[in-house]
Amino acid sequence: MPFNIIVLVKQIIDIDQIRNDPKTGEALLQNIPLRIENLSKNAIEAGVQLKEKNGGKVTCIIFGTDKSNAAMKEAYAMGVDEGYIIKGYKGNNPQRTAKILSEKIKALGNNSVVILGNQSADSYTGMLPGMLSSILDIPLLGNAVSVEADGNNIKVKRVLDESDEIISSPAPCVISVTQEINQPRLPPVLQIMAAGRKPINMEDAKDEDVPVPKILSNLAPKSERKKEIYEDVDRGVEAVAKAIRGEIR
Amino acid sequence: MKFLIFAEDSKNAGGIASKLRNSGNVHAIIMKDQVEASSSYGIKKIYGLTGKPFADNVAESITKLNPSSFDLLVISSTTLGREVAGIISAKEKLLCATEVFDFTLQNGKIVTKRFFYGGKTIMEEESEAKIITVTPGSFDPQNGEKTTEFEDIQLPQSKVNLIETKPKEKSSTNIEGANIIVSVGRGIGKKESIEKIMPLVEATHGELAGSRPVCLDYKWLSEERQVGLSGKKVKPKVYIALGISGQIQHIAGMRGSKIVVAVNKDKDAPIFQESDYGIVGDIFMVVPKLVEALKK
Ligand SMILES: Cc1cc2nc3c(=O)[nH]c(=O)nc-3n(C[C@H](O)[C@H](O)[C@H](O)COP(=O)(O)OP(=O)(O)OC[C@H]3O[C@@H](n4cnc5c(N)ncnc54)[C@H](O)[C@@H]3O)c2cc1C
Ligand SMILES: Nc1ncnc2c1ncn2[C@@H]1O[C@H](COP(=O)(O)O)[C@@H](O)[C@H]1O
Numbered sequence: 001m002p003f004n005i006i007v008l009v010k011q012i013i014d015i016d017q018i019r020n021d022p023k024t025g026e027a028l029l030q031n032i033p034l035r036i037e038n039l040s041k042n043a044i045e046a047g048v049q050l051k052e053k054n055g056g057k058v059t060c061i062i063f064g065t066d067k068s069n070a071a072m073k074e075a076y077a078m079g080v081d082e083g084y085i086i087k088g089y090k091g092n093n094p095q096r097t098a099k100i101l102s103e104k105i106k107a108l109g110n111n112s113v114v115i116l117g118n119q120s121a122d123s124y125t126g127m128l129p130g131m132l133s134s135i136l137d138i139p140l141l142g143n144a145v146s147v148e149a150d151g152n153n154i155k156v157k158r159v160l161d162e163s164d165e166i167i168s169s170p171a172p173c174v175i176s177v178t179q180e181i182n183q184p185r186l187p188p189v190l191q192i193m194a195a196g197r198k199p200i201n202m203e204d205a206k207d208e209d210v211p212v213p214k215i216l217s218n219l220a221p222k223s224e225r226k227k228e229i230y231e232d233v234d235r236g237v238e239a240v241a242k243a244i245r246g247e248i249r
Numbered sequence: 250m251k252f253l254i255f256a257e258d259s260k261n262a263g264g265i266a267s268k269l270r271n272s273g274n275v276h277a278i279i280m281k282d283q284v285e286a287s288s289s290y291g292i293k294k295i296y297g298l299t300g301k302p303f304a305d306n307v308a309e310s311i312t313k314l315n316p317s318s319f320d321l322l323v324i325s326s327t328t329l330g331r332e333v334a335g336i337i338s339a340k341e342k343l344l345c346a347t348e349v350f351d352f353t354l355q356n357g358k359i360v361t362k363r364f365f366y367g368g369k370t371i372m373e374e375e376s377e378a379k380i381i382t383v384t385p386g387s388f389d390p391q392n393g394e395k396t397t398e399f400e401d402i403q404l405p406q407s408k409v410n411l412i413e414t415k416p417k418e419k420s421s422t423n424i425e426g427a428n429i430i431v432s433v434g435r436g437i438g439k440k441e442s443i444e445k446i447m448p449l450v451e452a453t454h455g456e457l458a459g460s461r462p463v464c465l466d467y468k469w470l471s472e473e474r475q476v477g478l479s480g481k482k483v484k485p486k487v488y489i490a491l492g493i494s495g496q497i498q499h500i501a502g503m504r505g506s507k508i509v510v511a512v513n514k515d516k517d518a519p520i521f522q523e524s525d526y527g528i529v530g531d532i533f534m535v536v537p538k539l540v541e542a543l544k545k
Pocket of ligand 2: 008009010011037039040043061062063064089094097101115116117118119120121123124125126127128129
């Protein structure tokens with residue numbers, strides 16, 4: 001059965017490239033490129049695969065800024081059909097993000113399969129899956145490592161600490177995905193070029209009245225490691241063996 | 250003050266209760282089979298959940314206890330816990346601070362600490378959050394007064410259907426309690442190579458552990474040996490990282506180690522920034538030499 005699939009994509013600064021100022025410990029964020037958040041990419045891939053097997057349409061929503069076009073184009077290249085960028089993202093605030101995303105999801109119709117990451121890679125709040133299922137009042141199929149559809153019914157393999165479960169629910173529903181669910185595709189050049197020409201819907205976010213926590217500090221954790229690094233393997237082995245012996249004795 | 254805890258297991262319930270009990274009355278909601286083990290941590294009243302837990306029916310049961318009447322709802326940040334926190338936060342319109350590993354309460358506000366930017370920084374925030382999710386293992390459970398009040402709660406029907414549940418195989422590994430850990434990353438290349446690491450595990454009387462790709466993606470080791478943000482937090486005397494690049498999500502799980510040793514063929518690997526001793530070289534050349542040196 002064809003589904004109305006909505007994938008939620010977060011754009012983040014490339015956290016792998018962040019360095020900390022060695023003196024102050026502050027994160028140096030200037031000139032670091034933006035990219036699609038890790039789990040959001042798995043969400044896109046899961047949405048596109050669901051469409052490829054069952055038919056339907058994949059719509060992408062980014063609550064971002066006027067710099068989010070590149071992320072949307074990448075989503076298009078991966079197989080997303082239509083995209084909305086809602087401008088006005090001001091940083092990590094799941095309460096606000098959930099409100100804005102849920103309003104857009106409702107406006108797109110109330111029969112959707114909403115796919116998102118289980119915990120985003122920069123802030124890993126993990127709040128959105130529960131919040132959206134609550135606000136939209138639809139079941140949550142959370143922490144999925146696989147998704148399968150049978151008619152209107154969606155089946156998910158869910159991984160928990162103590163057990164693995166297979167759970168299901170009819171659409172509409174919210175599915176949160178893990179990193180293990182798939183390997184996001186690298187789109188071919190032709191698709192990337194076509195994606196560049198595809199129009200993107202832009203909207204402005206309403207200001208929502210939600211409390212904003214006050215950031216007192218945001219600094220690198222102190223590492224007091226010795227950092228004795230040996231390129232001479234034999235000397236290194238000697239030093240390490242001595243250190244280990246000191247501890248196991 | 251009055252606090253409510255939701256945790257799936259007794260250790261995390263006990264850890265959070267130990268942190269809170271000097272500031273007020275602690276109530277806790279715990280899976281029924283964990284109630285007894287949770288009754289020695291100074292929790293005043295324990296609610297035992299019976300039935301099959303899903304995010305929606307657990308959230309519904311907690312909501313019935315009126316979370317707004319407590320000063321703080323503290324949820325252990327497991328997969329289920331985060332989902333439950335999201336549902337209650339949205340439904341009750343209560344602000345939630347997430348993935349907290351330390352916090353202090355002051356004049357109606359809460360100051361929370363959490364990792365940010367994938368673990369590159371620690372963010373300290375002040376807010377009026379009434380819910381917090383706490384990273385499992387953040388607080389040590391310490392014995393306190395025995396619980397005197399117990400009540401069972403039958404979980405209501407979930408909107409989600411359960412088709413099958415497969416308990417994970419429980420083995421005797423306990424890397425959280427190990428003195429020495431030999432941890433392998435993607436750099437070992439294939440499952441068969443683990444054999445070549447075992448002599449080092451034996452020579453150090455250590456436990457074997459691994460990075461997330463090794464435990465989850467490739468399944469060369471079982472999941473319960475995964476160290477990191479989404480795995481186990483370990484504090485051995487010696488942590489030996491073999492072919493692990495040192496991504497921040499991995500570091501988050503072994504930061505508490507006393508001595509860190511890294512072997513990596515890339516001299517710019519970030520793991521060396523988090524090491525006391527580093528050897529730049531191939532695992533399969535270094536490990537036999539190290540075993541030899543330890544035998545001397
Ligand atoms: C939300 C989230 C949660 C995560 N949670 C975790 C977690 O709990 N734990 C975790 O580990 N990861 C976690 N990750 C994944 C993490 O980001 C990294 O992808 C992962 O830690 C990398 O594993 P690795 O170091 O084994 O592999 P790689 O990064 O591929 O590193 C392999 C290293 O081996 C070296 N090497 C290769 N061959 C040799 C050789 N022959 N001899 C010596 N060195 C060699 C290479 O130089 C390289 O440095 C998480 C990611 C996200 C987004
Ligand atoms: N600003 C955003 N816009 C669209 N989707 C988002 C946004 N923030 C988070 N998400 C989605 O929600 C998932 C979980 O995020 P979080 O709950 O913040 O950890 C991410 O992997 C994304 O799929």
